[in-house]
Amino acid sequence: MTEPTATPTAGRTIAPRTTAPAPEPLAAPSAAPGPVDAAALPVVFEVRDLSVYYGTFRAVREVTLDIRQHEITAFIGPSGCGKTTVLRCFDRMNDLIPGARPEGTLNYHGVPLYGPKVDPVEVRRRIGMVFQKPNPFPKSIFDNVAYGPRLFGTRKKAQLDTVVEESLTKAALWDEVKDRLKESAMGLSGGQQQRLCIARAVATKPEVLLMDEPCSALDPIATARIEDLMQEIKTEFTIVIVTHNMQQAARVSDATAFYSTDVNPESDRRTGVLVEFDRTETIFSNPSDERTENYITGRFG
Amino acid sequence: MALTTIGSASEATVRARVERAITGRRSDAGGRVFETALIACLLLSLAVLGLLVYQVLGNGLTVFGDRGADFLDTGLASSPARAGVAQGIIGSFWIAMSVVVLALPLGIGAAIYLEEYAPLNRLTSFIALNIRNLAGVPSIVYGLLGLAIFVEALNGFSGNEGVNRRTLAAAGVTIAVLVLPVVIITTQEAIRAVPVALREGAYGVGATKWEVIRSQVLPYAAPGILTGALLSIARAVGEAAPLIVVGAATGLLGRSPGLSAGSLIDIENLTSRFTALPTIVSTWSKLPDEEFRVNLSAATIITMLVFVLFLNSIAIVLRNRFEKKRSA
Numbered sequence: 363m364t365e366p367t368a369t370p371t372a373g374r375t376i377a378p379r380t381t382a383p384a385p386e387p388l389a390a391p392s393a394a395p396g397p398v399d400a401a402a403l404p405v406v407f408e409v410r411d412l413s414v415y416y417g418t419f420r421a422v423r424e425v426t427l428d429i430r431q432h433e434i435t436a437f438i439g440p441s442g443c444g445k446t447t448v449l450r451c452f453d454r455m456n457d458l459i460p461g462a463r464p465e466g467t468l469n470y471h472g473v474p475l476y477g478p479k480v481d482p483v484e485v486r487r488r489i490g491m492v493f494q495k496p497n498p499f500p501k502s503i504f505d506n507v508a509y510g511p512r513l514f515g516t517r518k519k520a521q522l523d524t525v526v527e528e529s530l531t532k533a534a535l536w537d538e539v540k541d542r543l544k545e546s547a548m549g550l551s552g553g554q555q556q557r558l559c560i561a562r563a564v565a566t567k568p569e570v571l572l573m574d575e576p577c578s579a580l581d582p583i584a585t586a587r588i589e590d591l592m593q594e595i596k597t598e599f600t601i602v603i604v605t606h607n608m609q610q611a612a613r614v615s616d617a618t619a620f621y622s623t624d625v626n627p628e629s630d631r632r633t634g635v636l637v638e639f640d641r642t643e644t645i646f647s648n649p650s651d652e653r654t655e656n657y658i659t660g661r662f663g
Numbered sequence: 664m665a666l667t668t669i670g671s672a673s674e675a676t677v678r679a680r681v682e683r684a685i686t687g688r689r690s691d692a693g694g695r696v697f698e699t700a701l702i703a704c705l706l707l708s709l710a711v712l713g714l715l716v717y718q719v720l721g722n723g724l725t726v727f728g729d730r731g732a733d734f735l736d737t738g739l740a741s742s743p744a745r746a747g748v749a750q751g752i753i754g755s756f757w758i759a760m761s762v763v764v765l766a767l768p769l770g771i772g773a774a775i776y777l778e779e780y781a782p783l784n785r786l787t788s789f790i791a792l793n794i795r796n797l798a799g800v801p802s803i804v805y806g807l808l809g810l811a812i813f814v815e816a817l818n819g820f821s822g823n824e825g826v827n828r829r830t831l832a833a834a835g836v837t838i839a840v841l842v843l844p845v846v847i848i849t850t851q852e853a854i855r856a857v858p859v860a861l862r863e864g865a866y867g868v869g870a871t872k873w874e875v876i877r878s879q880v881l882p883y884a885a886p887g888i889l890t891g892a893l894l895s896i897a898r899a900v901g902e903a904a905p906l907i908v909v910g911a912a913t914g915l916l917g918r919s920p921g922l923s924a925g926s927l928i929d930i931e932n933l934t935s936r937f938t939a940l941p942t943i944v945s946t947w948s949k950l951p952d953e954e955f956r957v958n959l960s961a962a963t964i965i966t967m968l969v970f971v972l973f974l975n976s977i978a979i980v981l982r983n984r985f986e987k988k989r990s991a
Contacts, residue, residue, distance in 0.1 A: 453867070455863065455866065455867065458862070458863070458866060460783060483869055483870070483871050484869070486866060486867060486868065486869040487868070487869030490867065490868065491863075491867035492867075493860060493863060493864065493867070495860055497858075497860035497861060497863065497864040498864075499861065499864060499865070499879065500861075500882075500883065500988065509865070509868060509870075509878070510868035510869060513868070513869060513870055513874055514869070559864070562864070562868060563867065563868060565868075566868055566869060
């Protein structure tokens, strides 16, 4: 799976984060059901009975799970099962869709993410997102990465230079682009563009990285690079990844949530449900739900 | 078929058969007829345009040959030997400026509001529908609006009385209102064409709505917005009917100040009576005197074409700069 260039070289070891304003640990997480052997790690997102509606249509219902710090949590399941919908609640990206409305509990370090005084812009600053299709801005490579820091007031060239190099290094892209930072990001290959988007997301030093099928538009080599990269940066970030690729979930994640769909026999409308959430090895070796087993063994979906 | 019989046929036979099958071309008569028709359309429209330009240049260049820049420097007069378009250039310049100063900011602002901020409700769609309808209202109706409101009710934005209320300011505002719907619609279309992925990318790193609009939406939409601006300025400079209704002078218009940077940008122009290049064309082309009807009209048209081309070239240069930035 790993091609030679994807292994970390001395040139791009990951520097420990020293300058980042570490999010203050808030109240100790409440004891929650779920995977037991990870109970020591603090809970970042506490999700209880979360349903998401688009207008009157309930896209996904009653999701309950915990996302733990410095873990990679994978959301898997067939199309239309609500994985992305749930993910997009975590940074309030669903706010951009008219009519989207969550119900239930979604706490970020104990704070209700959809509380009345919560500013979605501040949320997104702490919770970065990488999208399915690489979406670099039509600007230079440098300006793409510097976009977030500039928004938050970093203006000095020297500081920006440092942030850009750090972020591109974390995204395993620095060596490839360091001599052409002024060139347009649109000229990069798809895999490079996606790593640039990761660099752009980590440049604001978020705590959480949400990845919505980040490799679905990439070839296996580029995919392997991004998977390696996720392993390297998970010491710094909490990662939630939506993926259609079960092998990917098995390879990279610590915990896995399997979603499926329920068909309403009357309206024939499908609603996403969380079938099972557990440690990744349990999901893939000894799932407790039959639907999970059918899915991972390829008998359905 | 050919390939399944490889075993029995010799290699050379297969090769010949395949070659026959994949070379040669299925007759595409329909396509060729269509292509020819399209080329004919293109040639026909170019021929009409070429004929017009040929006629205009043929008739008009003699005036420039005989009188040179004097034609641009003198004002309206009853004798063709002394008549010029200085006042028309000044009038058209200010009308174009009022579009730039009034219609573009208002229209672009309104479009940004409608696309980005306005709630999705019936009122908004009612307004949007009516803007579309306004774009289709005949220009002479805007002329009547200008006459009734800007000239009669508001005295042409001046303290003048009677016929002197027919000011350049009233004409400029009338034309700005006339092109406003076009500016709004083209800007809306340009904003709608901004990819959702781009917006999400910016929101994703924590940009506010305004930051997303400023740093992503407007730069991406800029070429489209500039195209709308270009069209509206060209239209503003070419419109004659509403200006005649608002009261552009057609026969004589005081003493010409001549054409200079000073006379062009003199703010006094706004509160004075005016004329514009298209109204001059419309008037002169109806006069019995052949010199006016043929040669001076054509020379005025040439002046107007150069004027519009000059304004458009500015917009085109700007647009190309933005486009290059977007796709580089």
